[in-house]
Amino acid sequence: MRPCTHIDPRESLRAQFAYTLRTLRTLKELSQEQLAKELFLSRESITAYETQRNFPDLDTCKQFDDFFGTGELFQGQWTHAQREHVRAWFESYVPHEKEATQIRTFEPLYIPGLLQTEDYIRANGLPGPQAEERIMKRLARRENLTRHEAPFLFAVLDEAVLRRPVGGAAVMREQLQHLLEMSTLPHVFIQVVREQAGWYSGLNGALTFITKPGNNTIGYVEAQFGGRLIEDTDEVSRLGVRFDQIRARALSEDGTRSLIQKTMETMRDGSVAEE
DSSP states (O other): OOOOOOOOTTSOHHHHHHHHHHHHHHHTTOOHHHHHHHHTOOHHHHHHHHTTSSOOOHHHHHHHHHHHTOTTHHHHHHHHHTTOOBTTHHHHHHHHHHHOSEEEEEESSSOOGGGOOHHHHHHTOOOSTTHHHHHHHHHHHGGGGTSTTOOEEEEEEEHHHHHSOTTOHHHHHHHHHHHHHHTTSTTEEEEEEOGGGOSOGGGGOOEEEEEEGGGEEEEEEEETTEEEEEOOHHHHHHHHHHHHHHHTTSOOHHHHHHHHHHHHHHEETTEEOOO
């Protein structure tokens, strides 16, 4: 068997799941390939589960429980993992983003990461000694939109995102100009929900809905001090419907570009002028 990387089961429920799977497999003296054959899965799937790159569905968890004779251990861990907020959300989320064929994202507070300029990122004031490394990681995410076979991006923003002067007027003008430029790409679609729309379900929080090869889908929602990956089929489906409901309240793409241009024109150094 090839050497294994360390898994800290205290890190998260997903880490606990990976640790449990690897431990039980090892106790049975099975390689990943041997376990995969026993369960009619691919070795790549087992590797992905044990490295936390992917998380199995509930049916696969039942297979693990039946094979290892663990009752509902894996199924129980799967259920609780669906509710878990992960502190290291970036590391958990980004691999899915890199595999995406379509990304649907809604942001009520700030520009989505894939569309941020460097100055806008720096204006977020990321604290800590690893700030520069974190900034570089955020910048690297933008390459997803320019790589070969880049995913379709459907981004919906609340109008307040355009008007909030993160970093000051000059930074925001550059950021809004970047939005206009990105919106001309054939695979990028940007829309804005006007403030005049009043209350709508997007005000409950940001969300992202990702489609990967094979039409596999996952969701992600943010929270203070972490985020939650959503892989339960029913919940992911509801998240997709929620995104469509939000997008239905948004301006057209042309209307959005006009609003972005108008907002840029209100920007003044040191302040944002009133309309």
